[in-house]
Amino acid sequence: MELILETLGLTETAALLSLSPPGWGANLLRGLANSLQIALGAFGMGLVIGLFGAYGKLYGGPILRDLLAIYTTVIRAVPELVLILILYYVGTDLINKLAQFMGYGRVEISGVVAGIWVLGIVQGAYATEILRGAIQAVPPGQIEAARAYGMPALLTLRRVTVPALMAFATPGLANLWLIATKDTALLAVVGFNELTLETKQAASSTRSYFTFFLAAGGLYLMVTLCSGVVFARIEKWARRGQPSLRQGGL
């Protein structure tokens, strides 16, 4: 093993990336874990916002529809980096004001929670649009059948609408998830220790920029590849009731 590394001239690289100090590998992995945690949380929050947002846009009253239109337009118009700065500083500021008002001192806001909150709001805007389109693609007869057989609204949502819209929403949601994993890198600007910031710190401490950023790139790529496999499975499952286009021949 060492011989191979030696001949390839990678001994130094291996030492830098080693999981135990003085290697920085553990730091990178910790950053990756943080990134994934935020991405998962934000994606989940985005789905919940998106489902409510989609229903609001489709069936809500005029005021709710206008508010949702403003939300999705603004969020999708402003660059994510700017949004993150705004939401992060405004959000923490508001919480601190509230805490002071209620007689507590400054509260320390966990980076993970703040990150999920900020990215979740961004993801929610995109998820609203993806799910709105998917809900509209569900044949109305399926929802009508649920109503005709006495299913209450929430049961219909859970048993009929959501499973049926999955077939239409999965490709869009898969994209959204990948965006979530990469948007976590933007949280570096507010000093959150996700993968990119950890990488930057490792790189500048050791002056081995190339090694560390290449390693980080590899980690992001791995996340993407694994996500692809998972989403392909989800999509196959979601489309289980639909004849594939390929099967029919030309």
Add this chain to the structure above:
Amino acid sequence: MPTAASADPDPAATATPSTRTVSAAQGQSGQDAVRIEGLHKSFGTLEVLKGVSLTAKQGDVVAIIGGSGSGKSTMLRCINFLETPSAGKIVIDGEEIKMRADGSPANRRQIERIRTRLAMVFQSFNLWTHRTLLENVIEVPIHVLKVPRAEAIAQARTLLQRVGLANKEDSFPAFLSGGQQQRAAIARALAVDPSVMLFDEPTSALDPELVGEVLTVIRDLAAEGRTMLLVTHEMRFAREVADHVVYLYQGQIEEQGPPAEVFGNPKSDRLRQFLQSVS
């Protein structure tokens, strides 16, 4: 005139699912299963139903015929409140559906409960495409009627066998013919042991050679004493299975009576013309 919702408590509202089931076959013959009184329905300014009254007793097969756009589907859909009537009164198994002044149901729970006693079979089947046939049939019994899963599955298998789909229980609807899908939809309807079945042109979306297999199933159900309201363009079939035929013309009942009368000796010119045009 909208019927004011009566204020008396609703005794059946507290009935548990298991006491609910009174199958059509067991039900008292002669009792009204469906009673519609003075039903009006407008879509905006378009008045589609102009005061329709109709009664189906337990075990009756009522065929509803009429030209396209005469309001047949709308009438059927008002019975289970898929459409909100503009005015009128609907009584299912002696229980009046409480309506607000605008015709919307006053009590959502009541509507949902009554809907489980009505089973609708749609022109376009409307099976849940992400579920297998078996899953389609057990869905409502398990999740709405709270029947234990094993029991629901056993019953569903019996029903699928009855409609000739025993070997298709794991297939998804999109992989089956229209006739098979409609038979599965009938099995789904039977799974709630409905007191009234509502058929809205069940064979109109089918290729001609598939119509027969669906009609055979419906004929069986009629013979077994199921109460049904059947909108159809199959005049010969209507004449054969119906106890009562209703001819709807522009939102009103133009003529009704026993099939021999309505088909054999139509009194209204419009009905005579209609029968000529479809035969």
